Amino acid sequence: IAGITQAPTSQILAAGRRMTLRCTQDMRHNAMYWYRQDLGLGLRLIHYSNTAGTTGKGEVPDGYSVSRANTDDFPLTLASAVPSQTSVYFCASSESWTSGNTQYFGPGTRLLVL
Amino acid sequence: LAKTTQPISMDSYEGQEVNITCSHNNIATNDYITWYQQFPSQGPRFIIQGYKTKVTNEVASLFIPADRKSSTLSLPRVSLSDTAVYYCLVGGTFWNSGNTPLVFGKGTRLSVIA
Numbered sequence: 175i176a177g178i179t180q181a182p183t184s185q186i187l188a189a190g191r192r193m194t195l196r197c198t199q200d201m202r203h204n205a206m207y208w209y210r211q212d213l214g215l216g217l218r219l220i221h222y223s224n225t226a227g228t229t230g231k232g233e234v235p236d237g238y239s240v241s242r243a244n245t246d247d248f249p250l251t252l253a254s255a256v257p258s259q260t261s262v263y264f265c266a267s268s269e270s271w272t273s274g275n276t277q278y279f280g281p282g283t284r285l286l287v288l
Numbered sequence: 289l290a291k292t293t294q295p296i297s298m299d300s301y302e303g304q305e306v307n308i309t310c311s312h313n314n315i316a317t318n319d320y321i322t323w324y325q326q327f328p329s330q331g332p333r334f335i336i337q338g339y340k341t342k343v344t345n346e347v348a349s350l351f352i353p354a355d356r357k358s359s360t361l362s363l364p365r366v367s368l369s370d371t372a373v374y375y376c377l378v379g380g381t382f383w384n385s386g387n388t389p390l391v392f393g394k395g396t397r398l399s400v401i402a
Binding site: 209214215216217218219233264266276277278279280281282 | 322324329330331332333334337375391392393394395
């Protein structure tokens with residue numbers, strides 16, 4: 175079982191460029207999430223999706239967009255990258271949205287915006 | 289949305305029992321309490337989850353008092369490999385738009401010393 179895969183593993187990006195981080199899960203989970211992790215700030219939720227076709231904003235959504243065309247994929251797009259978006263990005267999924275569900279995390283994407 | 293407060297860091301010697309306490313004063317009736325572990329350069333990993341009283345698995349125990357305003361993660365006989373960041377999360381149930389799911393705080397950095 176692969177679980178959650180993320181691509182790319184790492185990326186150096188020029189400011190102003192567009193970038194899509196990919197996330198795929200093979201567990202048929204309904205809910206998916208994108209987090210960013212910065213030193214000293216822990217994990218912060220960017221966007222989430224409780225089922226295919228729906229998305230919602232998390233704690234730090236500005237500068238990011240997501241789509242959920244199907245159950246398995248949840249790409250995160252930076253329309254015009256800025257240096258403050260340098261971070262480690264984690265994708266996660268859970269069986270459903272409701273309280274009590276375990277989240278499974280991918281290995282992360284390390285993004286450096288110059 | 290229930291916020292959590294936990295110590296920023298803790299040190300322990302190998303073989304000792306470690307207890308990490310998390311405060312969540314405004315926990316909702318249907319919220320679960322979940323703990324995650326994160327090693328460097330990896331995504332968080334589920335450790336244990338509970339609703340009330342005590343839960344035990346092969347990795348840890350979770351103690352939750354009757355008022356559920358706090359919880360304590362107990363790691364028995366820690367080893368060097370338990371050095372990680374531990375996150376306490378209180379679940380949020382999605383009732384209407386605008387609510388957000390589980391929120392990660394900054395976590396507790398546990399350092400196990402030989």
